[in-house]
Amino acid sequence: MKKYGIIGGTFDPIHFAHLYIADEAKASLGLDKIIFMPNGNPPHKSLKKVSEASIRYEMVSEGIKDFEGFTVSDYEIKKNGLSFTYETLQAFKQEDVELFFITGADCLMDLEKWKNIKEIFKVSNFVVFSRPGFTYETLKEQKEYIEKKYKTNIIFLNLKDLDISSTDIRERIRLGRNVKFFLPNSVLDIIKREKLYK
Template identity: 50%
Template sequence: MKKGIIGGTFDPFHNGHLHIAYEAFDKLNLDKIVFIPTGNPPHKDYKNVTDALVRYNMVKKAIANEKNFEINDYEVLKDGFSYTYETLKHLRKIEPDTEWYFICGVDCLIDLDKWINVACILDLCRFVVFLRPGYSEEKVCKQKDAIENKYNKKIYLINLPQMDISSSYIRERIKNKKNVSYLIPCSVEEDINILNLYR
């Protein structure tokens, strides 16, 4: 079994996340994509992040009809900060025969040396980076080579057709009472309206 992990704050979950999931699923020939909403992300001021269970339920509803997608609540239910190496250890423990692919943006690769227990992360999964606008290919390749040489592990780069959507852009549009229906799944828009989020 080959499963891809897409983690994130998902505040809110949007069509760009689905786009990455579909593309990674096909390009990596995966059996499943697992979305893992963060609980308390250590790199953000979590006091300004929407409640974890609200974000979890947004993702759960948005992927409810996707047979190749699933969601995991480990980080949402976990006490304290959410660290990638701990999540990967947990996943390997409950599914020891699964080959895990950790899928993230190029910004994660650039900042990877700032993460906790990088060597452990690279031991527990295949680290897959999708390219985003705003980063030079030269800079990305240089960082990729540096990480591979430092940890003696391979980093996988994949090119995806770009959808330049961000959660912060969506929040800003909602705050300014602008339409976001073309950027997010219908169920996410319903939750945002019912719970009066991002106003």
């Protein structure tokens, strides 16, 4: 049985915290592969301006190229309509593959707003990593509540706080500030070439 991790996100842009989370999850859970899944048309981002999907896909491709077992999928980008997690997981479910859906603490807190979460638990192992702004006690309480209500088990990864966000990177670029220490140079080259976030 192969074990694949899926990390979804806007990745606008991908940065070192994304790569650290993926690498830690791969090592901790013994995953054969991590699939980065840039959102195509996520329902929760519909009011925000998001960079063109093909550019975000290219940034992820460049950002992960030095990591063994990291791949990127354009499944959600090519899919028509809104991108729902349960549909993506259903599409990637195979007889010989155990799926691990990896997401942040903020998503655990908002999980009951997601569509068809029972199906998410049915087809994958739900993995949550810690993020700045959430105490362990708060996350533990929410984790236990969700586990009890949906009769599932959530895997919790207590990671180092790398307080890097795509939002902050975009703002720094807008202000003309340096961002070299937040993301790979190959990703920064694409941002400069496309004149993103100005």
